[in-house]
Amino acid sequence: MGKKMRRVKKLTPSASQATECPTRRWGPEQRLEFIELRAFWEGGVNRGDLRDEFGVSAPQASADLAAYMVLAPGNLVYDLSAKRYVSSPSFAPAMTRPSAEHYLGQAASVQNGSLDQADTWIGLLPPAETVPLPARTLDPTAVRDVLAAVRNGNSVEIRYQSMNSAKPDLEWRRATPHALASDGLRWHLRAFCHQDGAFKDFVLGRCRGVRAPGAPGPLGDADIDWTTRVSVRLAPNPALSPGQRAAVAWDFAMRGEHLDLPVRRALLYYLRKRLRLDVTDDAPSETPVVVVNRAAFDAALAAARGEVSGGASA
Numbered sequence: 564m565g566k567k568m569r570r571v572k573k574l575t576p577s578a579s580q581a582t583e584c585p586t587r588r589w590g591p592e593q594r595l596e597f598i599e600l601r602a603f604w605e606g607g608v609n610r611g612d613l614r615d616e617f618g619v620s621a622p623q624a625s626a627d628l629a630a631y632m633v634l635a636p637g638n639l640v641y642d643l644s645a646k647r648y649v650s651s652p653s654f655a656p657a658m659t660r661p662s663a664e665h666y667l668g669q670a671a672s673v674q675n676g677s678l679d680q681a682d683t684w685i686g687l688l689p690p691a692e693t694v695p696l697p698a699r700t701l702d703p704t705a706v707r708d709v710l711a712a713v714r715n716g717n718s719v720e721i722r723y724q725s726m727n728s729a730k731p732d733l734e735w736r737r738a739t740p741h742a743l744a745s746d747g748l749r750w751h752l753r754a755f756c757h758q759d760g761a762f763k764d765f766v767l768g769r770c771r772g773v774r775a776p777g778a779p780g781p782l783g784d785a786d787i788d789w790t791t792r793v794s795v796r797l798a799p800n801p802a803l804s805p806g807q808r809a810a811v812a813w814d815f816a817m818r819g820e821h822l823d824l825p826v827r828r829a830l831l832y833y834l835r836k837r838l839r840l841d842v843t844d845d846a847p848s849e850t851p852v853v854v855v856n857r858a859a860f861d862a863a864l865a866a867a868r869g870e871v872s873g874g875a876s877a
Contacts, residue, residue, distance in 0.1 A: 591627065591630070592658075593617075594613060594617055594619070594627045595627065595630060595631050595634065595658060596658060596659050597612075597613070597616060597617075597684055598613070598627065598628060598631045598639075599631065599635070599638075599656055599657065599658060599659050600659055600661060600684055601684065601686060602638065602639060602648065602649075602650045602654065603650065603654070603656060603659075603661050604661065604666060604685070605686055605687050606649055606650050607639075607642070607645070607647045607648055607649035607650060608628070608639075608647065608648055609646060609647035609648065610624035610625055610628065611624075612686060613627055613628075616684070628648060632648075634657055634658065635655075635657035635658070637651055637653055638650065638651060638653075638654045638655065638657065639651065639654075666685070669683045669685060670685065670688060670689065670691045671691065671693045673685070673688060673691075674691045674692060674693055675693050696748070699748075699749050699750075699768045700768055701750070701767055701768055702770065702771060702772070704773075705721075705767075705770045705771065705772055705773050706767060706770075708773035709721070709740050709752055709767075709770065709773055711776075712739070712740050712773070712776065713740050713741060713742065713743075715776070716779055716782060717739070717776045717777060717778065717779050718737050718738060718739040718755075718757065718776070718777045718778060718779050718780055719737070719738065719740070719773050719774065719775060719776050719777070720735045720736065720737050720738075720773070720774050720775045720777075721735070721736055721737075721738055721765065721770050721772070721773055722734070722735050722770070722771045722772035722773070722774075723735075723736050723765060723769055723770055723771070723877065724769040724771065725769075725877055727877075733771060735774075736756060736757070736758050736877075737756075737757040737758065737775075737777070737780075738752075738754040738755060738756050738757060738763075738765065738780075739754055739755040739757070739779045739780040739781065739782065740752050740753065740754035740765075741753060741754065741755075741782055741783030741786065741789075742783060742789065743767075744764065744827075744829070744830060744833075746830070746833035746836070746837065747833075747837055749766060749767070749768060750766075750767040750768075751764040751765060751766055751767060752764070752765040752766075752767055752770065753765075753783075753786065753789055753829065755780040755781045755782075755785075755786070756877055757780050759877070762781075762785075762786040762788060762789065762829075763877040764829070764877060765877050766877075786829070787828075788827070788828045788829040788866075788867050789827055789828075789829045790827075791827070791828040791863075792825045792826065792827055792828070793825070793826050793827075793828050793831060793859070793860070793863040794823050794824070794825055794826075794856075795823070795824045795825075795826055795831075795834065795854060795856070795860055796821055796822070796823050796824075796854065796855040796856045797815065797817070797821065797822045797823075797824060797838075797852045797853070797854060797855070798817070798820055798821045798822075798852065798853060798855050799811035799812055799817075799820060799851060799852060799853075800847045800850055800851055800852065800853050801853070802847035803847045803848070803851070807847075807848070807851075808820065811851045811852060814851075815852060821855060828863050828866065828867050829867060831860070831863055831864045831867060832864065832867065835864065838852060840852075840853070840854055840860075
């Protein structure tokens, strides 16, 4: 038999916690949203769920449920045997827009240990697994210091390990950072490299120390590859069958079998890798989407100043 869904009972926050964030955690609107989302995702809700989540009294929990039923009449029906309010067949969200991406993202974060289930509104966690990936080491002090440089608009020296064969060892490099970027697998620091005189991507995991804040170099508004956005038009691979193309269009939320994706020019290299747009494969199912405006895409990619053989990182 498969793993059962597991329920986590929340600890009631202390009075000091309630004082620190009354509107976010304790506001009536948040409790009504909780009722709706719990009913939508798990088919029902009861007073105990509200007490466990928000630390309110039983009368207050009853009042919240009554208020929701006034707001969204017909959404909930009381199940006497289960002693809970269950979603009716005509249930329709009245005050939220449930997001499958948000729900599954939280489930994945709980599974991989980066989020405690008690910090979500998930009551019953379904069996879930994520593909195990090697953990990327990030120095929190280094990340804190480069974030300070971004906020303050100054340069810093970064002790950095480049993958460039001409720079085989750790070295201190002065850079003026202005933004963070993620390719979905690792975080980069977008910065002007004083040594090379160009804007580049520094992999945060290779930043081993930060020191010596100083005068800035060019700032983010001068980073043309960052400020320039390119519209990438994606479409289902024409080698797929009509049914398969329709499935891909639905999966990627395309309209009229295409999707226009605005991408910073500095991030085109990573988009190409993540969507396998650089792969020529005899099996169309392995490359379900293709770039329609390929000439413009390739020209923009070539124009990206940070692109070098093997990647766009410093």
